[in-house]
Amino acid sequence: MRIDVLTVLPGLFDCFLKEGVIGKAISSGKVEVKVHNIRDFTTDKHRVVDDVPYGGGPGMVLKPEPIFRAYDELTKEGEKPYVLLTEPWGEKFNQEMAVELSKKPRLMIICGRYEGVDERVKSLVDREVSIGDYVLTGGELPAMVIMDAVLRLIPGVLGNLESLRADSFSDRGLLGYPNYTRPAEFRGMKVPEVLLSGHHKKIESWRKEQSLRKTLERRPEIIENLKRKGLLTKEELE
């Protein structure tokens, strides 16, 4: 997969693209992420990217021209990207959308700043995406959240497919099961016996039961949603 990011703050992505699983996936060439400074697509001496809003109001708005120039330049050759714009009030990002986006060969993520982008930029956009009902200072963190969730689903990125298979729960939006590691007892708190038993079938069903129970307790609507979609098996429903 290739992802092109458009932003006025490219430096925000430096650590994200170097560290951890994402950093390895990029350095190994499994995925390609290019961050572009919108300012590099201005044509005036002062490299102006923003301007005051028509109709008045606070703050500044990102001008359409530099963003359109970047889009035109980056889509001259190769596959047309699926274009995301991060917004406070876009479609709520979730695991289902992450799975869908992970299947696209090429993404472009436009990151707004200030009070947002000129409305005409949305004529380039396939999906306006929000990572939650709270207002951040710009679209870069949402872009990193989206890239993190999407890139980890690309085959080979996580390396240990096993942990991806374990995600079959979280891929359905179910909450995770409890995790433990050594020591078997710590400050009087013991690891559940079943996890020390080495009985893989029992461990798997214990984890599934924990995940369903936690989801039912904290997010019953997820269970209802899965029932409606027929994504819960008969034994899972018992």
Ligand SMILES: Nc1cc(-c2ccc3ccn(Cc4ccc(CN5CCCC5)cc4)c3c2)n[nH]1
């Ligand atoms: N999930 C999530 C995503 C974001 C996000 C994404 C992109 C941008 C670009 C700029 N901002 C800051 C910002 C400040 C003020 C307003 C409210 N103004 C009122 C009148 C016009 C707009 C909106 C937006 C972003 C925020 N936040 N949260």
